[in-house]
Amino acid sequence: MKLEMQNIYKSFGANNVLKGVDISLSGGEICALLGENGAGKSTLMNILGGVINSDSGTILIDGKPIEFKNPVDSLEAGIAFIHQELNLVNDLAIFENMFIGRELKNKYGFLDAKTMIKKTKEIFEKIGLELNPEQMVRDLDTSYKQFIEIARALMMNASIIIMDEPTTSLTEHEIKRVFAMMNVLKSHGVGMVFISHKLKEVVEICNKYTVLRDGNMVATGEIKDVTTDDLAKHMVGHDVRTESLQRDKEIGNEVLRLERLTDATHFRDISLNLRQGEILGVTGLLGDGRSELFQAVFGDRPKYTGDIYIDNQQVKIDSTTKGLDLGIAYVPRNRKENGIIKDMNILENGSLVTLKRLQKRFFIDRKKQNTEFDIQKDSLKIKMEKKLDLITSLSGGNQQKIVLAKWLSSNPKILIMDNPTQGVDVGAKEEIYDIILKLAGQGVGIIVLSSEAQEIIRVCDRSLVMYHGAIVGEVSGEDMNEQKIMRLATGGK
Amino acid sequence: MEKTKVKFNFITWFKKNWTESALFSTGVALFVMVILQTVALGFEFDSFGEWFATWANNWINILRNNAGVGIVALGMAFVIISGGIDLAVGSTMVAVGAVLMMIIDNGPNALLASTGITGVPLYIIGIVVAIAMGCGLGQLTGVLVTKGKLPPFIATLGMMKILRSVTQHFMQTNSPKVPTGFLQIASLKMGNLLIMPIIYWLVIAIILYIVSKKTAFGRYVYAVGSNERTAKLSGINVGKVKRKVYALIGMLVGVTAILQVSRIGSMDYANAGSGYEMDAIAAVIVGGVSMSGGKGSVMGAVLGMLIIAVMNNLLNLLGVPPFLREAFKGMIVIGAVLLQKKEEN
Numbered sequence: 001m002k003l004e005m006q007n008i009y010k011s012f013g014a015n016n017v018l019k020g021v022d023i024s025l026s027g028g029e030i031c032a033l034l035g036e037n038g039a040g041k042s043t044l045m046n047i048l049g050g051v052i053n054s055d056s057g058t059i060l061i062d063g064k065p066i067e068f069k070n071p072v073d074s075l076e077a078g079i080a081f082i083h084q085e086l087n088l089v090n091d092l093a094i095f096e097n098m099f100i101g102r103e104l105k106n107k108y109g110f111l112d113a114k115t116m117i118k119k120t121k122e123i124f125e126k127i128g129l130e131l132n133p134e135q136m137v138r139d140l141d142t143s144y145k146q147f148i149e150i151a152r153a154l155m156m157n158a159s160i161i162i163m164d165e166p167t168t169s170l171t172e173h174e175i176k177r178v179f180a181m182m183n184v185l186k187s188h189g190v191g192m193v194f195i196s197h198k199l200k201e202v203v204e205i206c207n208k209y210t211v212l213r214d215g216n217m218v219a220t221g222e223i224k225d226v227t228t229d230d231l232a233k234h235m236v237g238h239d240v241r242t243e244s245l246q247r248d249k250e251i252g253n254e255v256l257r258l259e260r261l262t263d264a265t266h267f268r269d270i271s272l273n274l275r276q277g278e279i280l281g282v283t284g285l286l287g288d289g290r291s292e293l294f295q296a297v298f299g300d301r302p303k304y305t306g307d308i309y310i311d312n313q314q315v316k317i318d319s320t321t322k323g324l325d326l327g328i329a330y331v332p333r334n335r336k337e338n339g340i341i342k343d344m345n346i347l348e349n350g351s352l353v354t355l356k357r358l359q360k361r362f363f364i365d366r367k368k369q370n371t372e373f374d375i376q377k378d379s380l381k382i383k384m385e386k387k388l389d390l391i392t393s394l395s396g397g398n399q400q401k402i403v404l405a406k407w408l409s410s411n412p413k414i415l416i417m418d419n420p421t422q423g424v425d426v427g428a429k430e431e432i433y434d435i436i437l438k439l440a441g442q443g444v445g446i447i448v449l450s451s452e453a454q455e456i457i458r459v460c461d462r463s464l465v466m467y468h469g470a471i472v473g474e475v476s477g478e479d480m481n482e483q484k485i486m487r488l489a490t491g492g493k
Numbered sequence: 494m495e496k497t498k499v500k501f502n503f504i505t506w507f508k509k510n511w512t513e514s515a516l517f518s519t520g521v522a523l524f525v526m527v528i529l530q531t532v533a534l535g536f537e538f539d540s541f542g543e544w545f546a547t548w549a550n551n552w553i554n555i556l557r558n559n560a561g562v563g564i565v566a567l568g569m570a571f572v573i574i575s576g577g578i579d580l581a582v583g584s585t586m587v588a589v590g591a592v593l594m595m596i597i598d599n600g601p602n603a604l605l606a607s608t609g610i611t612g613v614p615l616y617i618i619g620i621v622v623a624i625a626m627g628c629g630l631g632q633l634t635g636v637l638v639t640k641g642k643l644p645p646f647i648a649t650l651g652m653m654k655i656l657r658s659v660t661q662h663f664m665q666t667n668s669p670k671v672p673t674g675f676l677q678i679a680s681l682k683m684g685n686l687l688i689m690p691i692i693y694w695l696v697i698a699i700i701l702y703i704v705s706k707k708t709a710f711g712r713y714v715y716a717v718g719s720n721e722r723t724a725k726l727s728g729i730n731v732g733k734v735k736r737k738v739y740a741l742i743g744m745l746v747g748v749t750a751i752l753q754v755s756r757i758g759s760m761d762y763a764n765a766g767s768g769y770e771m772d773a774i775a776a777v778i779v780g781g782v783s784m785s786g787g788k789g790s791v792m793g794a795v796l797g798m799l800i801i802a803v804m805n806n807l808l809n810l811l812g813v814p815p816f817l818r819e820a821f822k823g824m825i826v827i828g829a830v831l832l833q834k835k836e837e838n
Binding site for chain 2 (some may be wrong): 122183255298300319320321323324325330337338339340341342344348352355356358359362363406410416
């Protein structure tokens, strides 16, 4: 089977996400789809998966034009989309998941478990998967869950499989397993689109690549002709800045110290310290416990043991209000769920933290609220039309800056940022880095939590690496490089 | 910067406001209802003066009869905007009403009979206790919701059952008399008009409007209802905000109990206030408050209450059989929510 997408256009409102993109794939090929966040990869694949419709352009299968109005059309044409958030029901057995929505029934109208188990086994044999179809999905590793989805796609005669960042949350061992599986599929003539940010993996497993940037296709070709550096350059449009950002500042006294901080499940025995003006990175893979650790430090998870010292004073932080009062600011991950209030306007979102302080006698001091907001707006270079517009009218980068503004107006001593550049475009990313450095220059102690080693290397003075809830290493200077961080984060020494 | 003159286009103006502002569409709905009601009232009068007197009198009746639920609806707006619900308002009113009557009774069985306090001081004690008790019961609900982590529906359903049942049990053997002096609270005439309940409603509505717009607490209620997680991660004590909201509606229920007792002079413990919760919820929903929290306004709660009140009056004027009237209420609630702007994913 040969798949071609030609001249695909798509815009959301005024935002042109795809501006005439071409991509093609034949059976037995693995094509890497590369691009930064917001380059249009997901939109392109969502069009292919029938999740959204394109504005114009054609999709050809074996030379014949075809239209996908919904995911079912796409699936019937033999295209399966394995999303990052796996689409399995944990509380059902493997074979039940395999046939979900298309259960086989016997002549009395009851479920025919026997045949479903048999058919599941047949598919597993074909791809060399040794799993018991009656096992519960919840007991499986993430990589195996992916295999279940792949097997399900194959059972539905999928000949093209789109995999959206399948290796992001996997350990090195699991990644090897996924690659082995991909090679098996390749030998069966299945074509795959592999979306990933990890260029080394791309070079290892793929044989073709297509790079998107700002909705344009900027490069395509054979993997054997390029290096990871070439690919990175295509993705960002210029030589990638990987060097640590220059800074000239003084590190002051200790502001935060954790001693043997432990909670029931997420992190254990964490000791660290942070000084004024220092930027400390904390990195690791999904599920390393870093987010939960700093939620505890901020007061969002009051059930911890161990000691927290701020300015050498022992403190018990049992609520977020307490965290705020102690001078901690916390910019959470997943902005939409944790960072903004979509029903409120920009100004209110930007002053949510300081509202109590802005209340004089009984009423909020509107004048002061506006002045304080304007100061942050100017210093963070937030682009907006009216302060009274809804926060959702802003771009991701500007929304993130509002979340930052809300915290900076509380004059924090300690700033904790979890995934500070999640879902913001390249330009805004650099601006946020500049802000972080500026704040550190002003003496704020900053903790940056990130899974992007690149980000850690660029902005942090030193970084801790976590693995399964424990700190497994500290890197700084020459040691702070992607290889070392990755090795520690995956449990290596 | 020079402003380009745009010719005022009523239709575009109307469409824009209709889709963008829940308050606007509620206002328009109310306006239409009032026109219908005015037409239904008829014009067969000898003079304009006579017509106006009848019309105005009809309105005073509408407002006075709905002031009690109207005050509860103001509190309900806060509760629902904060993401909760309160089913216990009717039962709370009965419980508070019973205690209030036991206090202000000047017979030998009254709670404070032995103290010898009578008249206005006794009434003041009664009023303070009623409001404090409402507040306390609300606070208890709030604690169940925030510390006990009960869903508000369950916590208030339980409170609803407990309060009415306990009140009915204890009031089997007690039949306090409400002294005539106390009735003045609702029936004191302004000029020649019986409008005290309307004034209470109006004053409370204005105060709560200001609270919702201009105080940190008011804004926190919206923040918590729209996104509790973000509110918590912004250093807001979410539990405290919720407890305050339930305490607030409790206080307002206390006020309604005072009004009820002073208007009627007695209380039917089995039936008084039953359906208040649903009427108050219906009013705020019609007024554009979203059940999922974070959206709506105090103004909306007033307008919504008025729509339901005017509709009742209209059905009455048109001679719609009493059993069918609730059906219209049901339709208007469903209709209002159907019209509300749906969130796109």
